[in-house]
Amino acid sequence: MSTLSITLSLALLAVIASAASLTVLVRSWAIRKSALVHPTERCSHTIPTPHGGGIAIAVISIILGLLFSMMDWVPDHSMLAFMLLGFVMVALGVWDDFGDLSPKFRLMAHFVVVGIGLASVPSLPVLSVFGTAVDTSEILALWPLLAVCWVWLINLYNFMDGIDGLAAIQALVLFGGMALNFWYMGHVHWSWICLFILGAVLGFTLLNWPPAKIFMGDGGSGFLGFVIGFMMLLSASITHVSMWSWVILLTLFVADATTTLLVRLLTGQNVLQAHRLHTYQKLATRLGSHSKVTLGYGSVMLLILLPCSILANAYPHSGLFIFSVLFVLFSALAYWFGAGRLTSSCRREY
Numbered sequence: 001m002s003t004l005s006i007t008l009s010l011a012l013l014a015v016i017a018s019a020a021s022l023t024v025l026v027r028s029w030a031i032r033k034s035a036l037v038h039p040t041e042r043c044s045h046t047i048p049t050p051h052g053g054g055i056a057i058a059v060i061s062i063i064l065g066l067l068f069s070m071m072d073w074v075p076d077h078s079m080l081a082f083m084l085l086g087f088v089m090v091a092l093g094v095w096d097d098f099g100d101l102s103p104k105f106r107l108m109a110h111f112v113v114v115g116i117g118l119a120s121v122p123s124l125p126v127l128s129v130f131g132t133a134v135d136t137s138e139i140l141a142l143w144p145l146l147a148v149c150w151v152w153l154i155n156l157y158n159f160m161d162g163i164d165g166l167a168a169i170q171a172l173v174l175f176g177g178m179a180l181n182f183w184y185m186g187h188v189h190w191s192w193i194c195l196f197i198l199g200a201v202l203g204f205t206l207l208n209w210p211p212a213k214i215f216m217g218d219g220g221s222g223f224l225g226f227v228i229g230f231m232m233l234l235s236a237s238i239t240h241v242s243m244w245s246w247v248i249l250l251t252l253f254v255a256d257a258t259t260t261l262l263v264r265l266l267t268g269q270n271v272l273q274a275h276r277l278h279t280y281q282k283l284a285t286r287l288g289s290h291s292k293v294t295l296g297y298g299s300v301m302l303l304i305l306l307p308c309s310i311l312a313n314a315y316p317h318s319g320l321f322i323f324s325v326l327f328v329l330f331s332a333l334a335y336w337f338g339a340g341r342l343t344s345s346c347r348r349e350y
Contacts, residue, residue, distance in 0.1 A: 054220010
């Protein structure tokens with residue numbers, strides 16, 4: 001092992017320890033200020049629990065942006081945008097967690113952040129669409145589509161942060177899986193970028209694992225959705241690693257959130273109203289356990305989605321086809337488990 005690898009490994013351990021320590025500090029502050037999430041009919045928890053722990057992920061990740069820039073791993077202007085926009089995202093999330101943020105204003109702010117984010121990457125990605133190379137930077141009509149997809153990612157990550165450890169394990173498997181993909185494709189510095197962000201999430205996860213001692217909150221979930229989208233686009237613009245590998249690793253979250261939203265829309269429900277109708281929430285209720293669902297989702301990501309993401313790089317034109325098959329499969333399963341559908345007890349709540 002080289003001296004640089006040893007140094008980076010020690011730095012990674014320091015990142016994990018720093019994220020865990022900062023999460024402990026945020027938890028202590030939240031308890032002192034009575035910043036607790038109390039159980040409600042639409043909450044999957046049974047005891048008051050402090051929230052806002054995702055602030056630790058955000059703070060450490062923003063600081064890591066300096067390291068990535070100093071190491072010359074990424075363009076300086078992209079990392080400056082990453083840090084500034086990341087700060088805006090965590091500020092919006094904290095405002096939403098501890099204040100009164102209008103959903104319309106939040107959505108508008110997400111589009112502004114995403115618009116600036118798209119402009120800050122060196123170039124928009126060239127996507128392989130069933131064997132045809134599509135340069136999104138040259139097709140103006142695709143820019144709004146990329147923006148909508150990124151904003152949806154930010155919001156669906158928030159929607160999927162509803163039971164202990166789930167949003168955290170998605171991030172851990174995603175960044176761990178992408179570290180493996182980048183190593184496989186010869187981009188070792190990007191493997192380290194993913195591992196460092198994984199370390200920031202892992203430090204928080206130590207206190208978020210079921211039964212959670214602190215929740216991530218919007219300050220963490222929205223920030224992670226932003227980070228994933230930013231790193232996905234940035235890596236696609238400066239490496240030859242398939243962007244579909246990122247998307248494939250997110251398939252469970254995308255399928256669950258999208259199916260739930262569509263079913264609720266088609267059945268005339270108020271999609272702005274809080275609910276417990278996602279597949280993972282229904283499974284947690286059915287199994288009476290957060291840990292079983294979180295471990296189940298994590299296992300599917302590791303055993304199915306991770307190999308498929310590597311396959312998308314081994315066979316460069318296969319990414320969209322692989323994602324499409326997985327998305328249809330997991331969306332069908334989500335619908336079968338009742339995603340978005342009201343039960344008799346839910347109808348009484350509404």
